Amino acid sequence: MKPIVYTVNAYRYGDREAHSYSVGVFSKKSRALKEATIEEEWRGGKYVCEVLEWTLDKGAAGVHDKDIYKVIKAL
Numbered sequence: 001m002k003p004i005v006y007t008v009n010a011y012r013y014g015d016r017e018a019h020s021y022s023v024g025v026f027s028k029k030s031r032a033l034k035e036a037t038i039e040e041e042w043r044g045g046k047y048v049c050e051v052l053e054w055t056l057d058k059g060a061a062g063v064h065d066k067d068i069y070k071v072i073k074a075l
Contacts, residue, residue: 003056006032006072010039014048023049029072036073049073 008023036049051073
């Protein structure tokens, strides 16, 4: 079984078309969710975080397979 990682991305006012940035990549879901909450609070509500679960060595470019990633915390 391939390792799983969790990415946290922040979007200004939850808008994917506006400014965004990566908060981090984590090995534990609970840590990713905690960091997303901390980031949202630190940014004073201007940014909303999304947490995705990824399986290592599987790409997402051009592929729409739900086995590649799973949304843990949506915008």
